[in-house]
């Protein structure tokens with residue numbers, strides 16, 4: 403069989419690059435193509451006037467040893483920087499004021515973030531019966547049932563908007579927060595589960611997401627995807643896959659458009675590391691129902707606004723990770739990261755960098771408004787919440803019309819149907835943020851797992867041929 407590479411990965415975001423890197427480490431010939439002019443997908447770090455800002459993710463969580471292992475293999479462990487100690491403080495807006503989220507039981511008892519009624523409601527949590535196994539609740543239903551409405555409004559809903567830019571009433575608990583679901587199923591209570599689960603994680607050398615360190619790199623998140631692309635070697639940009647089909651000898655042909663020409667690339671295995679709607683286009687011909695399921699995965703639109711201010715023009719000390727804005731506060735931003743407080747070296751001494759997110763499920767049309775309008779909203783809100791005065795030194799708006807896949811009710815069933823595309827075309831694999839978690843760390847983990855499955859498939863194929 404005449405093949406161009408053992409494996410062809412379509413999509414050079416973190417999912418595709420992590421898959422390709424792991425395959426290459428296992429000695430498997432792999433090439434990556436991407437439609438965009440540079441690898442990295444939504445990860446992109448920029449420098450302007452001495453300020454380092456991110457267009458996409460600002461940091462990710464160190465949830466397991468596999469992360470440092472990969473950074474070590476890439477030779478960029480020394481570039482990793484962890485969020486400053488002050489970043490353990492996170493603010494929530496209540497009544498237009500920033501209030502620090504309590505991180506200890508005494509702080510919880512004293513915080514003005516929750517009413518006395520909401521605090522007392524928490525005492526009942528260990529006695530609330532678990533939901534029937536295999537039931538699917540929304541995140542909001544689950545939280546209201548176990549912890550009460552106020553806890554949803556002022557803790558979980560803003561957190562969900564901060565992570566998914568999503569709506570807690572639409573997101574599926576087992577799909578979006580499988581660990582919370584498992585905690586209830588296993589221990590019958592979140593509070594009991596937190597205590598007992600911590601012991602088990604310690605044994606596995608894993609960290610809970612609420613204590614795992616947030617990290618980035620000295621030169622920003624793009625350090626990671628640039629290093630992966632360099633290590634993989636064969637990453638070709640401005641090449642759009644437009645079709646995938648099985649050849650009579652069992653290989654897979656991918657139609658690729660590049661500079662106005664169309665060519666075919668043959669591989670023994672193909673990984674689709676592209677967003678769900680793109681994957682749908684590529685599998686529709688041989689797996690129509692899988693394509694319908696992929697098309698049905700909604701994405702939230704987000705605009706990220708990086709604003710640099712003179713330190714003296716912002717009243718708030720910015721002594722934390724950032725601020726999340728609950729929906730019930732009826733403001734126009736989802737939240738803002740205090741990027742220059744999180745990581746050293748993001749801005750000159752007399753300058754601060756704020757990264758503000760607008761849109762999401764709360765305001766889906768806002769991110770497509772002109773950049774000046776989005777910038778003006780961010781400026782107004784930062785003025786009201788943080789006391790940011792006057793015009794920022796600069797403001798960079800990035801529109802993400804399809805930023806983050808939403809694991810809404812029915813998501814796990816949609817994924818099962820989407821996976822039928824893999825059965826319909828042996829040698830085809832799906833790996834992207836609509837499956838296995840949306841964070842950068844989750845995508846790294848999914849990429850490694852996919853690479854192992856692909857390697858097993860190739861191993862079995864070559865044994866069959868022998």
Ligand SMILES: Cc1cc2nc3c(=O)[nH]c(=O)nc-3n(C[C@H](O)[C@H](O)[C@H](O)COP(=O)(O)OP(=O)(O)OC[C@H]3O[C@@H](n4cnc5c(N)ncnc54)[C@H](O)[C@@H]3O)c2cc1C
Pocket residue numbers: 412413414415416417418435436437438441442443444445457458459460461462463641642643644675676677680704706802805806833834835836840841842843845
């Ligand atoms: C604004 C924003 C902020 C975020 N903040 C955080 C954060 O703080 N922490 C965190 O952990 N996560 C964050 N995330 C989530 C995380 O960054 C993403 O889930 C993850 O990077 C997605 O990676 P991916 O490789 O699956 O997809 P993508 O990055 O979307 O990559 C897919 C690639 O496929 C390519 N492609 C598409 N179609 C084709 C085709 N037909 N042929 C060839 N190539 C194609 C695209 O050009 C793209 O490069 C954020 C995301 C966004 C958008």
